[in-house]
Structures are given as C-alpha cells and as structure tokens.
Amino acid sequence: MSIDMSQFYQVFFDEAEELLAEMEKLLLAVNIAEPDSEDLNAIFRTAHSIKGGASTFGITDMSDVTHFLESLLDNIRKGEMAITSEHVDAFLVAKDILKMQLNGHKFGAEVDQEAVADVRMMLQSLAQHSVTKIAPPPKVEKAVPKNSKEQYKKCYRVEFPKVSETDLETLGEELSLLGDISKEALDDHRFAFVLNTNAVPDDIIAICSFILDPEDLFITEIAIANIPPREANEDELGYGFFDPIEKPGDEQPDEEKLGYGFFEPIDPAFALDRTPGELMKGLPAKSENKSDKAEHAQLNGSAEHHTATKKDGDKAAGNQESTTIRVGIEKVDQLINLIGELVITQAMLEQRTATLDPLEHERLLSSIGQLTRNTRDLQEAVMSIRMMPMDYVFSRFPRMVRDLASKLGKKVEFVTYGASTELDKGLIERIVDPLTHLVRNSIDHGIEMPQVRLAEGKYEAGKLSLSASHQGGNIVIEVSDDGGGLNRDRIIAKAREQGLVAPDNMPDADVWQLIFAPGFSTAEVVTDVSGRGVGMDVVKRNITNMGGVVDIRSAKGFGTTIVISLPLTLAILDGMSIRVGEEVYILPLGYVVESLQPVADDIKVISGKGTVVKVRNEYLPLIALHQLFEIKAKYTDPCQGILVILEVDGKQAALFIDELVGQQQVVVKNIESNYKKIPSVSGATILGDGCVALILDVSALLRTTR
Structure with a gap:
C-alpha cells in the first residue's frame, strides 16, 4: 500500500513552527541567575521533538543543528554546566537558523549555509567549556556504566529488529540521553542496548518510535546488580499507550484493544528516498508573505504540543480526547462567505414578509423572526472561529x-x-x-x-x-x-x-x-x-x-x-442605510455621531472654500453626497434633507443626504477584486431586495473637506 507522505510532512512543518515559537518564548523568559528546572526541561523537549521529527523525515540539516543544541541543553538541565546569557544568545541564533532551514524545506526558500556552519561552530565552541564532551556522542561498544548503581534506579534491556547501522547509531545517541548505555550483539545480525536510567519504558518507546514500530521492540527490565532479568510481556509494557497492567494473570488484550491498526507501518526508506519538496507537490501552493505565517485557525482553544517524553502526571491526560482540531483557513473563509450569503437571504425574506398582515400570517412571521435570531447567533459563532488571540x-x-x-x-x-x-x-x-x-x-x-x-x-x-x-x-x-x-x-x-x-x-x-x-x-x-x-x-x-x-x-x-x-472584524459590520435620490448607501455605524435637520441660519457659505454648518456653536464642513458622486438628489437644500454628523480621528463633518433608511447588519464584499477602486468607497453589500449598495469610506470623505 502506497502512503501519501505529504500530509505527514505538513504536520511536521506546522508542529515544528509551533515548537520553535515555544522555544523562543521559553528562552526569553528563562531566569539566568536562578533557572527553573522545569523551564530548562521544556526547552530541551522542544529541541528534542524537532530533532526527532526531522530525523524521521530525513531532514538531516535540521537534525544536525538540533543535535548540537540538544546536547548543550542536556548538560545544562543536568547541572553539568551553568546557563549564561551567552548560551541564551547562541540558542536564539540557533532557533533562527532552524526557522530558516524549515522555510527552506517548506517553501523552497534559500538557506544561508555559511550562517548554518557558523552557528554549529558557535555551539561547538560553547560545548568545549562543558564538563563533559558534548558532540558528537560516540558510539558505545559494551561500555561499563560508571557509578550506575548510585545514579540510576532501573536497568532495561532493549532488543531491536534488523536495522541499518545509521538507524542503530541514531537510536543509541537518542537513548544515551536517558542514561548510561551499552550495546550487545545478538543472533541474526540484531543488537540490543542495556540502559541504566531513571526513565520508564514509555520514554524508551517514545524515542524509538521515531524510527521503529513499537511492536518490533522487546524491552525487559533487569537488576543493576546483575540479577537475572525478568522478562516483561506486552501487557506489562503497554507500548506507551496505556499504564502497565499490574496483574500478570489478566487476559492479554488483542491489537484492537491496544489501539493498534490505525495506520499501516510507514517504511522509513520511503521517506528517506524522497525530498520534502517532492512529497509536498500535492499540497496547495503557499506564499512566503508574512501574512501567510498563520495558515490555520484554532478551534476551541490553542493547539497542544506533543513532545517525545512524558511525565507521570500526563498519563491521565493522554487518555483524554483532544479538545482542538486544525482546520485550513481557506475552509473557515468559505464557511464565513456562506454565512454571509445566509445573512443576505434572511434579510430578503424579512423584507418580503414585512408587508404581510401580522394576524393572518402570524405563524410565518414568527418563523421568520426565529430564523433571524438563529442566523445572528450562527453568524456570531462562525465569526468567532476566525478570531485569533x-x-x-x-x-x-x-x-x-x-x-x-x-x-x-x-x-x-x-x-x-x-x-x-x-x-x-x-x-x-x-x-x-x-x-x-x-x-x-x-x-x-x-x-x-x-x-x-x-x-x-x-x-x-x-x-x-x-x-x-x-x-x-x-x-x-x-x-x-x-x-x-x-x-x-x-x-x-x-x-x-x-x-x-x-x-x-x-x-x-x-x-x-x-x-x-x-x-x-x-x-x-x-x-x-x-x-x-x-x-x-x-x-x-x-x-x-x-x-x-x-x-x-x-x-x-x-x-x-x-x-x-x-x-473587531471587517467581514460583517453594523451600518446605517441612507438614501440620495434613487441610490442607497451604507455608512459604518461606528463613525456616525448623530443626525439632524438644520435651519437656514446655521448654514454658511464661505467663498471659494465651500459650505459649513453650525452645530452647537462649532462650524463643521458640509459634504453634499449628491455633488460628490454627481447624482440627481431629491433635495438640494440642506434644510430640507438630513445631515449626518461623522467623526474620524477627532475631526467631524456633516454629510448631506435625502433621508435615513434604517440600521442593519451588512456583509462586506470586496469591490476592487470584482471591479476597481472607487474613490470614497470601501466596499459593497447586497441589500434585502437584491440590490447592491456601496459602503462609504468615511475617512476618505472627510479628507475631501480638508
């Protein structure tokens, strides 16, 4: 069965971006004088997760940088070296390099290889001041752990299926982060690691699962003092999905109960033989613009970060269903557009039933009212999906x-x-x-x-x-x-x-x-x-x-x-409908201060400058909309029409119109993409009778008076 790897690459890219952002946030917040061990562990986990994902998909340039970064962080969190501002600066630079490399694989952007080499040399230079040798970790051949009885409480024997030397070396480097490790040769060209550690089998499985299927691992717990090993069966291990089962007499669950079978095993060679770009060809094209960095909307909360290691307190949470899903923003935009059309349709129905006899059509009008309320609630709920913190x-x-x-x-x-x-x-x-x-x-x-x-x-x-x-x-x-x-x-x-x-x-x-x-x-x-x-x-x-x-x-x-x-949003706004001649326009309600009908004594004409109107002892410029748009108006005398007082940036002006139609919620449509830019117009909407009404750009209107 062929597997479409592009979807997995996309998940890795998205999670790597989140982990890099989390890493930067944690680094900037770390207290150099008194670093919190939890913060240091969290920084280490972000680097470790990025490295594991990059190694899985054969993105070696990112895994190389995170290897040096992870090794330094591991020595810091173990207390073998003290964190300094120089370390934080170096880690932030390394984060920038990883972001650049990620963009190179995701968008095909150019990667500055000299900068990559510089950051590796910088991390190596910092490592030379460490108490222990940092990188690269040597291959361990039957090494005898030092002081393993004093340092570690548990010892595990981890047997592997046949794997390549590269994968075996990678597994050895990863498992060595959990404690002291030695390697043993088995029959059939297989190998096993003996690991002295304080970790639990779940941690071992989490690391190995980047390369191997958990079902192919065989882990047994042995005593550090060479006590004969006690074999652990599959029930006791649980493969990291469930807590160990204490009663050895319980019935062994089958694969369906364990939760296997969701996906067929992914052949690592399939991923390593293909570049991310080749596997991503089936995905929609993405822009490199800054506005495209947030490509997904989060529903009902923020996205969870999944790391390679687990804490004991996280076991219960791991069995709970996720409360978030990742949805493409284009789907959210499509949903919002459909809700906009529903709002327009509802307005049409409301307008067409406005002339009906309330007694004769009571049930119909009641249903229309219920539809109006439900449409409003639905629109607000959908708009909240598009909202971001x-x-x-x-x-x-x-x-x-x-x-x-x-x-x-x-x-x-x-x-x-x-x-x-x-x-x-x-x-x-x-x-x-x-x-x-x-x-x-x-x-x-x-x-x-x-x-x-x-x-x-x-x-x-x-x-x-x-x-x-x-x-x-x-x-x-x-x-x-x-x-x-x-x-x-x-x-x-x-x-x-x-x-x-x-x-x-x-x-x-x-x-x-x-x-x-x-x-x-x-x-x-x-x-x-x-x-x-x-x-x-x-x-x-x-x-x-x-x-x-x-x-x-x-x-x-x-x-x-x-x-x-x-x-809060530009998709739907509350507007005031106004009429000039036969045309209806929409004024954004946020700019409207009041409306009034002036008297003749309040209207003054300034020669060569225009007309002003006196409102509460202050003269405001008067904008005649029919003159600005060159349309035939019902009234040409401001004393017969209506003046709407508008305010932008603390500046006010009076807009002369024929009459007020009413207040309503309108769906904003982009007029430039369908026609062209119109002076003093910011968009358009569809009214309940199906006619198009232009939405006025109040800021541009007031600029014409200055």
Missing part, C-alpha cells in the same frame, strides 16, 4: 525588544497585557507591521539611556508595555513607554521646516498628530533603526485602511502612549 502578535516582540535594546545599549523591561484578547485574523496579520514600527520607535526615541534615566531619578531599565482590550465593538491596542515623552517644541520647529502649519497655540493633541506626516522625523542621526521619516505615516495609513484610528498621549519626562482602535 493577540498573543499571536505580542509573542513576536520580546525577541525584537531584547535584540534592539542590546544594540542601542539600553535596558528595557517588556510586558504585555490582554494577550488573550481576540481579533479577526485578517486584521491581526495587518496590524503586525504598524505595531513593529511603534515598538521600535518607543525603544529608539522614547526610552532614554540608562545613565540618563538614573540622572533623572528613574530606574535604569525603561518599561515598555503592549496591551489589548475590548471596548464596545472595537479592540483597543496601546503601546506605552515611560521614556522622555514627545518634545513639543522640536516637533513644531521640524513641522515648520517642512512647510506644515504649526501655530504656537496649537493643542497638544494636534501637535502629536504632526509626527504622522510623510517624511517627518526629529532624529538627528539617520541609522538603520530610525531617522528616515518612513514609518509613522505608514502606521497611520495602514491603520486607517483597516477602519481604525490612532491617538497619542504624551507628557514630557513621563512617557508616551499610542492608542490604536480597530473594529
């Missing part, structure tokens, strides 16, 4: 903050809040770059040098925080530092140099907005970190394109906080 974004920054602070000679304490807050996947991928700019600017411009902070009575380590929270129908993300704050005078002076209007009595909120001007920078020296003025304007534009707003709060000497407010 902000930890997906936040987890990228600890490493960046650490490296950048070290490069600039600063000390930065980085903290995050609300990492479990969820945001639509489409938005969460697009917010990464803007947040990266803001974090880099906070470290470079905001937080002072340690000696400067001490002179000002601050702690030498600056504090940088990232937080996320839900407020109404939006998510609010804050980037905050306790640095020197924005320099009002320098910003105004720089703005005037660039020809921007910046009067002395300008409010602080408006002064801070000047830093978003294209090409604006107050950096005195241009570096590879900042100073070219390309960053903050990109941040503002990207966030505006996502329907969000940016606000800045700053106090000199106390720090700066940049607040980003985004809608």
Whole structure:
C-alpha cells in the first residue's frame, strides 16, 4: 500500500513552527541567575521533538543543528554546566537558523549555509567549556556504566529488529540521553542496548518510535546488580499507550484493544528516498508573505504540543480526547462567505414578509423572526472561529525588544497585557507591521539611556508595555513607554521646516498628530533603526485602511502612549442605510455621531472654500453626497434633507443626504477584486431586495473637506 507522505510532512512543518515559537518564548523568559528546572526541561523537549521529527523525515540539516543544541541543553538541565546569557544568545541564533532551514524545506526558500556552519561552530565552541564532551556522542561498544548503581534506579534491556547501522547509531545517541548505555550483539545480525536510567519504558518507546514500530521492540527490565532479568510481556509494557497492567494473570488484550491498526507501518526508506519538496507537490501552493505565517485557525482553544517524553502526571491526560482540531483557513473563509450569503437571504425574506398582515400570517412571521435570531447567533459563532488571540502578535516582540535594546545599549523591561484578547485574523496579520514600527520607535526615541534615566531619578531599565482590550465593538491596542515623552517644541520647529502649519497655540493633541506626516522625523542621526521619516505615516495609513484610528498621549519626562482602535472584524459590520435620490448607501455605524435637520441660519457659505454648518456653536464642513458622486438628489437644500454628523480621528463633518433608511447588519464584499477602486468607497453589500449598495469610506470623505 502506497502512503501519501505529504500530509505527514505538513504536520511536521506546522508542529515544528509551533515548537520553535515555544522555544523562543521559553528562552526569553528563562531566569539566568536562578533557572527553573522545569523551564530548562521544556526547552530541551522542544529541541528534542524537532530533532526527532526531522530525523524521521530525513531532514538531516535540521537534525544536525538540533543535535548540537540538544546536547548543550542536556548538560545544562543536568547541572553539568551553568546557563549564561551567552548560551541564551547562541540558542536564539540557533532557533533562527532552524526557522530558516524549515522555510527552506517548506517553501523552497534559500538557506544561508555559511550562517548554518557558523552557528554549529558557535555551539561547538560553547560545548568545549562543558564538563563533559558534548558532540558528537560516540558510539558505545559494551561500555561499563560508571557509578550506575548510585545514579540510576532501573536497568532495561532493549532488543531491536534488523536495522541499518545509521538507524542503530541514531537510536543509541537518542537513548544515551536517558542514561548510561551499552550495546550487545545478538543472533541474526540484531543488537540490543542495556540502559541504566531513571526513565520508564514509555520514554524508551517514545524515542524509538521515531524510527521503529513499537511492536518490533522487546524491552525487559533487569537488576543493576546483575540479577537475572525478568522478562516483561506486552501487557506489562503497554507500548506507551496505556499504564502497565499490574496483574500478570489478566487476559492479554488483542491489537484492537491496544489501539493498534490505525495506520499501516510507514517504511522509513520511503521517506528517506524522497525530498520534502517532492512529497509536498500535492499540497496547495503557499506564499512566503508574512501574512501567510498563520495558515490555520484554532478551534476551541490553542493547539497542544506533543513532545517525545512524558511525565507521570500526563498519563491521565493522554487518555483524554483532544479538545482542538486544525482546520485550513481557506475552509473557515468559505464557511464565513456562506454565512454571509445566509445573512443576505434572511434579510430578503424579512423584507418580503414585512408587508404581510401580522394576524393572518402570524405563524410565518414568527418563523421568520426565529430564523433571524438563529442566523445572528450562527453568524456570531462562525465569526468567532476566525478570531485569533493577540498573543499571536505580542509573542513576536520580546525577541525584537531584547535584540534592539542590546544594540542601542539600553535596558528595557517588556510586558504585555490582554494577550488573550481576540481579533479577526485578517486584521491581526495587518496590524503586525504598524505595531513593529511603534515598538521600535518607543525603544529608539522614547526610552532614554540608562545613565540618563538614573540622572533623572528613574530606574535604569525603561518599561515598555503592549496591551489589548475590548471596548464596545472595537479592540483597543496601546503601546506605552515611560521614556522622555514627545518634545513639543522640536516637533513644531521640524513641522515648520517642512512647510506644515504649526501655530504656537496649537493643542497638544494636534501637535502629536504632526509626527504622522510623510517624511517627518526629529532624529538627528539617520541609522538603520530610525531617522528616515518612513514609518509613522505608514502606521497611520495602514491603520486607517483597516477602519481604525490612532491617538497619542504624551507628557514630557513621563512617557508616551499610542492608542490604536480597530473594529473587531471587517467581514460583517453594523451600518446605517441612507438614501440620495434613487441610490442607497451604507455608512459604518461606528463613525456616525448623530443626525439632524438644520435651519437656514446655521448654514454658511464661505467663498471659494465651500459650505459649513453650525452645530452647537462649532462650524463643521458640509459634504453634499449628491455633488460628490454627481447624482440627481431629491433635495438640494440642506434644510430640507438630513445631515449626518461623522467623526474620524477627532475631526467631524456633516454629510448631506435625502433621508435615513434604517440600521442593519451588512456583509462586506470586496469591490476592487470584482471591479476597481472607487474613490470614497470601501466596499459593497447586497441589500434585502437584491440590490447592491456601496459602503462609504468615511475617512476618505472627510479628507475631501480638508
């Protein structure tokens, strides 16, 4: 039977990415002064799992790097050498190399072999300072374990079927991590290992299962003091799937009860004879863009990490069913599109039954109402599948903050809040770059040098925080530092140099907005970190394109906080239907402040500038939608129509329309992919009567008034 190995390669790639991310997170959190043994063991397990998976599929370049990494980590976790910041730096570099190699196998990306060789030499150099020899582990030929009686409590004899010398050497290296090991030759060109260890048979089976089928192993427990071995039968071993059965008289379970037979054994030669690229040809093509790094949505929780070794406390959990499944994001998007069509169909039914007699058609109208409620609940449930925690974004920054602070000679304490807050996947991928700019600017411009902070009575380590929270129908993300704050005078002076209007009595909120001007920078020296003025304007534009707003709060000497407010999703929004002439448009409800009908005395025409309307002693620019779109309107006098007050970035304007139609939830359709970009229009939707309505881009509308 031929086996499609591509699906297994995909699982390995996905799990390796998760393990690498977990490794980086653990390395950044390790306390060098007093390392936690559990953290060190967890770091070791991630490296060991990556190595085992890479070896299984014949990805030797990754297994070679993880071999050196794993050996160093093993000596550290055993207390044979102390972990230092130099080790952490080296391990982080090795993690980057492994990520590069993984992308090379997954996407066919280029791998810098010189960088790979450099990291191997670096790990070997660190190993030379170890108490024990690190790598490569020698082949053991009937070696006598030293002090095995004192170090280890158990001894196992592990017999193998016929395997290649390479596989046997690999098994010896892996099992040597569990204790002292020696090799014995058996009949029929087979071999056995004698292992003195504190591990359990499950650990031995977990390691060997990367190369062999558990059914082909024969493990017996022997006494360390050469007591005749007591053979362990299959019931006692359980092959790692079940706890050992204590009563030897119990009936031996057959293969169905043990749980075998799910898959036929995979021939290792099949995988080793083929490259990952050849086996992945049947998979959908994948982009190398940053937005494609999160290729699967997680349902009902986060993905579990399965490691090669087990803890005793994990046995019960191992028998429980998994509470998560991995689903391709394209399937989730398809489901969301179908729910969108269902929402449109439900709106059509509701509109067509609105004119029916409630008494005569009571049962039908009641059913339509029930359908409306169920559709709303279903839509919210499906949309929640697409939501991802902000930890997906936040987890990228600890490493960046650490490296950048070290490069600039600063000390930065980085903290995050609300990492479990969820945001639509489409938005969460697009917010990464803007947040990266803001974090880099906070470290470079905001937080002072340690000696400067001490002179000002601050702690030498600056504090940088990232937080996320839900407020109404939006998510609010804050980037905050306790640095020197924005320099009002320098910003105004720089703005005037660039020809921007910046009067002395300008409010602080408006002064801070000047830093978003294209090409604006107050950096005195241009570096590879900042100073070219390309960053903050990109941040503002990207966030505006996502329907969000940016606000800045700053106090000199106390720090700066940049607040980003985004809608939770762009797939479905609450909108206000408005009519101009025969056309119906949709206004996103989040931008609507109020609606009113003005009197003639409140309307003023400014020669050469346009029309304004007085609202609560403040004059707002008036936008006549029929003039902007060049359509025939029912009313041309604002006093006869309706004005809708809109607000974006603290700026308000009045939109002149004929009438309000109502408020409804609309499914956003991308108009550019089906037609082309239309000025002042962000998308389209289908109304209950089947007509297409354009969704107005409120930010673009207000820009036309400036």
